[in-house]
Amino acid sequence: MLEEIQSHDTTGAKHEEGPTTAVLFPGQGSQQPGMGRAFYEAWPTTREWFETLSDAVDVDVTDLCFDGDAATLSTTEYTQPCVYTVSVATFAGLASRYGVVPDYVAGHSLGHVGALTSAGCLDPTEGVELVRKRGRHMQRAAERGGDGVMLAVICRDPAVVERACDRIEGVSLAARNTDSQTVVAGPAPSVEQVRDRIADNARARFAELDVGAAFHSAAMEPAATAFEEDLAAMTFQTTAVPVVSDVSGEVYGGGERAVDELGTQVVETVDWRAVVETLRDRGVERFVEVPPAGTLSRFVDTRCPDLETIPLESPADAAEVFTA
Structure with a gap:
């Protein structure tokens, strides 16, 4: 994704110099009505990606994000493409507008797909189609x-x-x-x-938690089986940016390992503590959380209060940090 953003960049932005930075992608449970609207209205690149990703699936993601009620947004089959779209489209705007190229990326559960997308492992439209399927599989498993x-x-x-x-x-x-x-x-x-x-x-x-199902448990085994079939039909590229696994805490570079990571993750424990420790040990000084932001930044603050955390809640937050 970084290569595509940079090849279409009209701002003249260059690689942002500064502290060693990890960009964090939130998962299900972070959703809220109106999420992403401020970035959609302020950043043309974000708006373009919102529309592209919404057009790639069979639901109006933009309408759900901006005008959907909390109950609808909390329905797993809708939550997942919506959170993915907000995060990926905002990251695209951030990279285009300010030349931000992270040193590492990581995501919590669903956010792992966004992290892989941002790192160049899969095409964003393929990514939103994938999380739409993931959400459906998990919704069915939850109902059963x-x-x-x-x-x-x-x-x-x-x-x-x-x-x-x-x-x-x-x-x-x-x-x-x-x-x-x-x-x-x-x-x-x-x-x-x-x-x-x-x-x-x-x-x-x-x-x-207001999620309505027992995610990351044996109840999701039918979803994991179905999702593994979807993953097997896809091709995952080597990433341009290192990704930290939210299951093992290990750094990896996409490719076929992404299939194993995303497949097992549906039923395995998410070890966010290990993610934060890996990034800290690798010298990360700044954590930037794309929207819907806040939860992961608080987790980092709890573990590493001496490091900088930036939950991007508005375009003004990004301007303050990246034009300083």
Whole structure:
């Protein structure tokens, strides 16, 4: 994607010099009505990519992002192409307008596809078609799974959470987001058992996530199987920018490994803590989160308070940082 943006750039922007930078792509749960509108209205490149990506799928993504209600935007089959479009189109505008070429990219769950796209691993229109399929597969799996839920747990000792999940049927550790925040997924009664175990053994706070399904758990195995077939039919290029896996925390360069990463990720634990540690250890000084932004920046701040985090919530945020 970077090559295409740069080849069509009319601003004369060059590679932005500055701190070692990672661009972060958020996942499902970050969506909100009106997301991306300010960038669409201010940046022509972002507007062009919004329209291109919306035209590539069978739903009006632009209309859903700007005028869809919260309930519709939270429906998985719509959430995924919408969040992907907002993130990728905004990144395109950022790269074109300010010459921003990141040193690394990473994404949380769905955001991994956006990160791969931005790094040149797959064409953006192929990417939005892919996440549209991913969202449908996961929606169907959620409907079959019935009462699946995801529970965020704030606990100073995450090992307590992992032990509480042990030998409870259908429950998985869905995400390690920070040193103290983990997410549990599974059938509602089983997750309630986990909650009770944790409460009996540690001081903890709990919040049920508004996602409507047990993502990154065994309930998503039918979705993973179907999605792996979609991935097998695609060609993934070597990336122009290193990508950090949100499953292993390892740095890789796209290609066929992207098939394995995206396929297994649907049911595996997202280890965002490992992503942040890898980027810190690689010398990243600045984390820029594309919209819908905020969640990943907070996770980074929790783990690395001495590093710079920039959640892009408006074009003014980008102007302040990249024209300083």
